[in-house]
Structures are given as C-alpha cells and as structure tokens.
Amino acid sequence: MIIKMRAVTVHEVPEKVTAATERKFLRDLQQYVETERPRLVLDCSKVRQMDNNTIHLLLCCLEEAMKRNGDVKLGAVRPEAKATLQFAGVSRLFEVYNTVAEATQSFRQRFGGIVPPLLEPVEQEREAENVA
Numbered sequence: 001m002i003i004k005m006r007a008v009t010v011h012e013v014p015e016k017v018t019a020a021t022e023r024k025f026l027r028d029l030q031q032y033v034e035t036e037r038p039r040l041v042l043d044c045s046k047v048r049q050m051d052n053n054t055i056h057l058l059l060c061c062l063e064e065a066m067k068r069n070g071d072v073k074l075g076a077v078r079p080e081a082k083a084t085l086q087f088a089g090v091s092r093l094f095e096v097y098n099t100v101a102e103a104t105q106s107f108r109q110r111f112g113g114i115v116p117p118l119l120e121p122v123e124q125e126r127e128a129e130n131v132a
Contacts, residue, residue, distance in 0.1 A: 006037060008039045008104050009039070009041070010100055011029060011040060012043040015046040017051070022053065025057060033070065036068060039065075039107045040071070040073070041073050041074075041103040041104050042058065042073070043075055044075065044076055047077070047078065048078065050081035050085055058074070059090065073106060074096045074103065075102065075104070076100050077097075
C-alpha cells in the first residue's frame with residue numbers, strides 16, 4: 001500500500017505585523033493554499049507580542065486554508081503570545097506546539113482514534129439485535 005503524503009509548508013510570521021506586511025505575507029502564502037487540503041505551520045518564534053494585527057493575520061491564514069479543507073497549526077509560540085491568544089479567545093481555533101518541528105510532525109501522525117474499531121462477527125450480531 002502506498003500512502004502519498006501531502007506537503008507541509010512552514011511560514012515565518014513577521015515580528016511586527018502591519019497592513020503592508022500582512023498583505024505581502026498573504027500574497028506569498030496564496031500559492032501554498034491554492035491546493036487541495038493545504039497543511040500550514042506558522043512559525044511564531046519571532047513574535048514577541050501577539051497584537052490584534054498578528055491575530056488577524058493568523059485568522060486570515062486559517063480562513064484561507066479552511067476554504068480548501070486544510071488546516072493551520074502554530075509552532076514556537078512564546079508563552080506571553082500564547083497567553084494573549086487565550087485571552088483573545090482564539091487559542092481554541094489553533095493547535096499550538098512548542099516547536100515548529102512538533103507542529104510539522106503532528107500533520108504526519110495518523111489519527112487512530114477517529115475510526116471506531118471493527119467489531120467481531122458475534123458483536124456485530126448483538127449490535128444488530130440491540131438496534132432492532
């Protein structure tokens with residue numbers, strides 16, 4: 001069996017986000033999100049202060065990825081920036097990792113808990129009886 005892995009792209013969030021840097025960042029990001037199910041990791045290691053402009057940029061990235069059934073994860077988020085994300089109420093929208101490598105690796109892990117285990121034939125008969 002061959003499993004084709006889609007690429008995970010890492011983008012470094014600028015230390016200070018202004019309207020001009022946001023437009024440039026999103027323009028550069030566009031080529032990576034115009035795929036089926038884009039997988040993005042945003043490297044937040046340079047972000048010292050998570051202000052409204054930076055949060056808006058993160059949300060724009062998430063919106064673009066979600067339009068194409070993709071996902072965005074945050075890596076290397078400093079504790080003070082993490083606290084700001086929680087205070088703003090947007091931390092629940094992102095998976096946040098201590099390092100960029102952990103965020104990237106999280107895309108490569110299989111989701112074993114999503115699909116329920118197959119039932120044995122005897123258990124299937126019992127389930128059918130319980131439904132009837």
